[in-house]
Amino acid sequence: MIDWSSVRALVLGDVMLDRYLEGDVNRISPEAPVPVVRLTHEWYRPGGAGNVAASLAGLGCRTTLAGAAGEDPEVDRLRRALFDAGVADCALVERPGSRTICKTRVVSHGHHQLLRLDQDGGRDDFRAAGDDLRRRLPELLADQDVVVLSDYDKGTLTPGLVRATIEACRERAIPCIVDPKQLDFRVYSGATLLTPNLLEARRAVGRSLDDDESVGEACAELRVTLDLDAMLITRGADGMTLATGCALHHFPAEVRQVADVTGAGDTVAAVLAACLGGGLPVDQACRAASVAAGIAVGHPGCYVVQGAELDWALRGCSPKVRSIEAAARWAAGQRRAGRSIVFTNGCFDILHAGHLTCLEQARRLGDALIIGLNSDASVRGLKGPERPVVHENHRAALLAGLACVDGVVVFDEPTPERLIRAIEPDVLVKGGDYAVDGIVGAEIVRARGGRVVTIPLVPGLSTTSILAASRAAENRRAAS
Incomplete structure (x- = not known):
């Protein structure tokens, strides 16, 4: 181009x-x-x-x-x-x-x-x-x-x-x-x-x-x-x-x-x-x-x-998938128009109903929701060499296809701190398994007068549990 x-x-x-x-x-x-x-x-x-x-x-x-x-x-x-x-x-x-x-x-x-x-x-x-x-x-x-x-x-x-x-x-x-x-x-x-x-x-x-x-x-x-x-x-x-x-x-x-x-x-x-x-x-x-x-x-x-x-x-x-620079410019334009920005991040490997529930709740906390998505290299560093199961481009496309999502940014670092500094969200959201004070970027958002919110997870729904159930099913089939 x-x-x-x-x-x-x-x-x-x-x-x-x-x-x-x-x-x-x-x-x-x-x-x-x-x-x-x-x-x-x-x-x-x-x-x-x-x-x-x-x-x-x-x-x-x-x-x-x-x-x-x-x-x-x-x-x-x-x-x-x-x-x-x-x-x-x-x-x-x-x-x-x-x-x-x-x-x-x-x-x-x-x-x-x-x-x-x-x-x-x-x-x-x-x-x-x-x-x-x-x-x-x-x-x-x-x-x-x-x-x-x-x-x-x-x-x-x-x-x-x-x-x-x-x-x-x-x-x-x-x-x-x-x-x-x-x-x-x-x-x-x-x-x-x-x-x-x-x-x-x-x-x-x-x-x-x-x-x-x-x-x-x-x-x-x-x-x-x-x-x-x-x-x-x-x-x-x-x-x-x-x-x-x-x-x-x-x-x-x-x-x-x-x-x-x-x-x-x-x-x-x-x-x-x-x-x-x-x-x-x-x-x-x-x-x-x-x-x-x-x-x-x-x-x-x-x-x-x-x-x-x-x-x-x-x-x-999807046009919702943006570089960090484009996402920062887009977020700045939204703020100038009086709209509040919500940010969350994660691996979202094998997108499931628990993810969707949390994202829909996050979107209701503001006017636009941006997701920081761990790249494949970042996921491997966090979760081991067998992850992710789904390639980063496919994970980004799935997230961008959700009506509650306004933007997706893929990042390589172990944490989204650089991305949070660039986007300057008004609301930072993570799942309920995190303590508020332990959420990366919490101090950055609060220093700008923003909020940090945790959302309860859907019990029994996680990528880890889905993969474990899949492996158990394969083992049963192999043993029968």
């Missing part, structure tokens, strides 16, 4: 700040038939073109974001959110007297959206910012491997800026991916790849697109008409359709379970850009984008897919 860290990407477009207000809803207001929300958490994250940049940074790409904002408190929060997301460079044109685009969502626990409040910037100010960015194009494009135009029709991507960017990318042989919002796609002519959704494509061709054949015809038609290298129509649950000069491809959706489709289009644009910037053919880039979108929509809220997470998924592994 691609070395994501080697890809340098520029995102140009309409930058937004997403603000989330989360709370408990227990009653209806006596003043009006609306829910009363008791605020418990507030957090911010990049939106619009900022989410595309955050998604590229999440993969590990060196990312620059250019766009427009106001001179207001929101721009400071936006810059902080971009920094937290790992966006390396920001080229935000701050227009005096204008406002940063901000979308405030009021959500209940469980991320059910109750209300959205939109604060838009001045279109004239943003058009002027677009003209400033056009003059700065040579410096912005320097040393870039790929460019994304993220158009949310807020004014930043003026026709002049769009045309100048596409032409400059052609001259420099830099792939230019466009996520469009304009009704007339002709302004995007000459781009490397255009990625409208099905509704946007319908509007562009002026007819219904109801099946693979009609979508394929529209895709091929738009590619030729707009002089594109490739045309991609994203179709939600029906996957994606790609037209190149050589072939037409239909990619099925890679979705296991849909939690929230917010930001899926940004994920697709970001992964396409990272792949094309890294030199992958467009059909392979589309497959990777489809897999990434499937990961993203399986999480509540606007989820940023990590590079290691996508690499695992492309190799056929």
Whole structure:
């Protein structure tokens, strides 16, 4: 797969700040038939073109974001959110007297959206910012491997800026991916790849697109008409359709379970850009984008897919299985969103009902459960040369398949101390056969204000007892 860290990407477009207000809803207001929300958490994250940049940074790409904002408190929060997301460079044109685009969502626990409040910037100010960015194009494009135009029709991507960017990318042989919002796609002519959704494509061709054949015809038609290298129509649950000069491809959706489709289009644009910037053919880039979108929509809220997470998924592994670095970033993002992290660890050799009971109880102690899984080498060091019975990859896959599990990290050390320090869980859980003070990592978690909890084991259920019963049965068969 691609070395994501080697890809340098520029995102140009309409930058937004997403603000989330989360709370408990227990009653209806006596003043009006609306829910009363008791605020418990507030957090911010990049939106619009900022989410595309955050998604590229999440993969590990060196990312620059250019766009427009106001001179207001929101721009400071936006810059902080971009920094937290790992966006390396920001080229935000701050227009005096204008406002940063901000979308405030009021959500209940469980991320059910109750209300959205939109604060838009001045279109004239943003058009002027677009003209400033056009003059700065040579410096912005320097040393870039790929460019994304993220158009949310807020004014930043003026026709002049769009045309100048596409032409400059052609001259420099830099792939230019466009996520469009304009009704007339002709302004995007000459781009490397255009990625409208099905509704946007319908509007562009002026007819219904109801099946693979009609979508394929529209895709091929738009590619030729707009002089594109490739045309991609994203179709939600029906996957994606790609037209190149050589072939037409239909990619099925890679979705296991849909939690929230917010930001899926940004994920697709970001992964396409990272792949094309890294030199992958467009059909392979589309497959990777489809897999990434499937990961993203399986999480509540606007989820940023990590590079290691996508690499695992492309190799056929569960996206829940993460490296220690990816798990730490994921946990940090969950905490910023006001969610609490539960951690437990073990060998889980021959997964049984006792394991499942303990894991389900652990998950109920917080909002997300991460499991530290002893590697095969670690298990041998703890339990002897005949263990484990089940390979670490298979044990990880079984754990990741449980609905109560949100992440699995395989570790080689005898204890999970390094993993606990990296993930910083809010709750540390072990089975009832451990004394609380003897649990590895207890002091680390308590020092951060977290809890350490023991859960009673299911009597008579353990891997050791299962193996002993199996050996006894084999001995009886051999003796009979």
